[in-house]
Amino acid sequence: MRIILAIFLMITFTGCASITNDAFVPMALSFGDGSSGKCILTNKRMSIEAAVPGQAMVRRSDDNLNMNCTTDDGRTAIASVPSTMGAKIVASAVFIDFGITDAITDKHREYPASFVIPIQK
Secondary structure (H helix, E strand, O other): OHHHHHHHHHHHHOOOOOOOOOOEEEEEEEEOOOOOEEEEEEEOOEEEEEEEOEEEEEEOOOOOEEEEEEEOOOOEEEEEEOOEEOOHHHHHHHOOOOOHHHHHHOOOEEOOOEEEEOOOO
16 A cells, blocks of 8 residues: 555656746837837847837747847847746746756746837937
8 A cells, every 4th residue: 555655646746847837928119219110039049020119929038138129210229138037937946857847948037028128319
């Protein structure tokens, strides 16, 4: 009976402790002076072009989100947004995989919900 109980406990408490965050996070973008244009957003997991002002779906990553932007009147701006570590990674580290699964997929990383791109008038 003890052997069956031990096997049952091992099966119950062993497994993947992955965070259930989506791979993409929405980010609202705008220029500091209220103008409009477009930006190329890149990190090691994606590269997209986004309209500004607007909202883009950004792939979570452990590196900075780099922005190369151009306004409709031809001005340029370059910005970089660092990612932060979400609080859910602590919960994942408590379980058997010690957060390894989430470290591979970067689903524990966060970008801010909105970002204002500084640009000179």
